Amino acid sequence: MTDFTATRALFHIPPGVIYLDGNSLGPLPLAAEARAARVLRAEWGDRLIRAWNEAEWSTMPARVGDRIARLIGAPPGSVTTGDTLSIKVFQALAAALALRPERRVVLSDSGNFPTDLYIADALCAALGRGLEVKVVAPEEVADAIDESVAVVMLTQVDYRTGRLHDMAALTERAHAAGAVTVWDLAHSAGALPVDVTAAGADFAIGCTYKYLNGGPGAPAFIHVADAHANVAQPILAGWFGHDAPFAFERGYRPAPGVERMRVGTPPIVALSILDAALDAWEGVDMTAVRAASIRLSETFIREVEARCPQVTLASPRDPYARGSQVSVTHPHAYPVMQALIARGVIGDVRQPDVLRFGFTPLYLSEDEVVRAADILADILATGEWDQPQFHARANVT
Numbered sequence: 001m002t003d004f005t006a007t008r009a010l011f012h013i014p015p016g017v018i019y020l021d022g023n024s025l026g027p028l029p030l031a032a033e034a035r036a037a038r039v040l041r042a043e044w045g046d047r048l049i050r051a052w053n054e055a056e057w058s059t060m061p062a063r064v065g066d067r068i069a070r071l072i073g074a075p076p077g078s079v080t081t082g083d084t085l086s087i088k089v090f091q092a093l094a095a096a097l098a099l100r101p102e103r104r105v106v107l108s109d110s111g112n113f114p115t116d117l118y119i120a121d122a123l124c125a126a127l128g129r130g131l132e133v134k135v136v137a138p139e140e141v142a143d144a145i146d147e148s149v150a151v152v153m154l155t156q157v158d159y160r161t162g163r164l165h166d167m168a169a170l171t172e173r174a175h176a177a178g179a180v181t182v183w184d185l186a187h188s189a190g191a192l193p194v195d196v197t198a199a200g201a202d203f204a205i206g207c208t209y210k211y212l213n214g215g216p217g218a219p220a221f222i223h224v225a226d227a228h229a230n231v232a233q234p235i236l237a238g239w240f241g242h243d244a245p246f247a248f249e250r251g252y253r254p255a256p257g258v259e260r261m262r263v264g265t266p267p268i269v270a271l272s273i274l275d276a277a278l279d280a281w282e283g284v285d286m287t288a289v290r291a292a293s294i295r296l297s298e299t300f301i302r303e304v305e306a307r308c309p310q311v312t313l314a315s316p317r318d319p320y321a322r323g324s325q326v327s328v329t330h331p332h333a334y335p336v337m338q339a340l341i342a343r344g345v346i347g348d349v350r351q352p353d354v355l356r357f358g359f360t361p362l363y364l365s366e367d368e369v370v371r372a373a374d375i376l377a378d379i380l381a382t383g384e385w386d387q388p389q390f391h392a393r394a395n396v397t
């Protein structure tokens, strides 16, 4: 059993907090704080514009991309970073659709995150070639893949339930029908072993502020499979995706490979923080992370089901059919979560009735998980949650 004591020491976890929301916003890695200070003063402050060369700012999107590549089974040079995930969804889907100009359907599922579906709707409308977004239930995706489908666009782990799609099987099915795949790994990268290469994924995208701990609004990533990297059409033809940005040519020439998916000036401070956050993953074996995550989530389910008859499991019971989070439902999920947070147990709520808890072995122990379940049981048994301050809807998340 891998001991994660050493990685826990790399994070700032406020005293008295049991953090079960690393699936939404990872905690602060201590190295990120030091790195941000250095980038601000020693790089931006002292070197000024020379830092683009001297501090190698211009190659940061690829260097950071390579570190993420290892965690998602992508070859070096096939991942770049920058922008937000919503933008990366737009770029990946547009490039995927351009590979199947004769087809009309983008297939997704009702468990997908709203931004992915909004972007797909808007892009299909803007492209104006009779495209439609077809949304089916998660368990119906495989059967809905037919020869009308241009792109199968899915989030591997459902943000509400934690249900895990079989990326390899669905990609194989999509390819057999002549479709291209776009996989959103927002809730997968750093949560479980992912192998985009073995699965044959065409495009993969994700954010880095969840399990990768890159901080609020951290740069997103995009991977393009080798087969498409030099033919993919960048719909956002920004100058940093140009083959020679500083030649300032009138016409756009895409950079080789995934670099064409860069758009504008990279967010250097944010990339530096993410780079420092990725230090925590050095030498970490994703198989060991997965084993520990399953132990933590199984403990939580066991303890909660034994002591909280008021809630119902909303995640798959089979640990191999879910990502690294567990959801339970309760008719008063919002005040229950506020009461938990007041006792130091931080998870979140997805309306109307989902209490969501993320399991992140890098900094979360089995003892904490048992204590969190204890506190939940207490709050439910005593009705502690049913107080006016917990009902007030002051929070956006």
Ligand SMILES: Cc1ncc(COP(=O)(O)O)c(C=O)c1O
Binding pocket: 084, 085, 086, 087, 112, 113, 115, 116, 155, 159, 184, 186, 187, 207, 220
């Ligand atoms: C699956 C998924 N896609 C996209 C997003 C959001 O993208 P962005 O980083 O652009 O806000 C999230 C979370 O916010 C998400 O869970």
Ligand SMILES: Nc1c(O)cccc1C(=O)C[C@H](N)C(=O)O
Binding pocket: 023, 024, 025, 113, 159, 217, 397
């Ligand atoms: N991106 C977020 C934000 O800017 C504020 C609050 C939450 C988020 C999230 O990432 C939500 C998350 N994708 C979810 O799974 O619900």
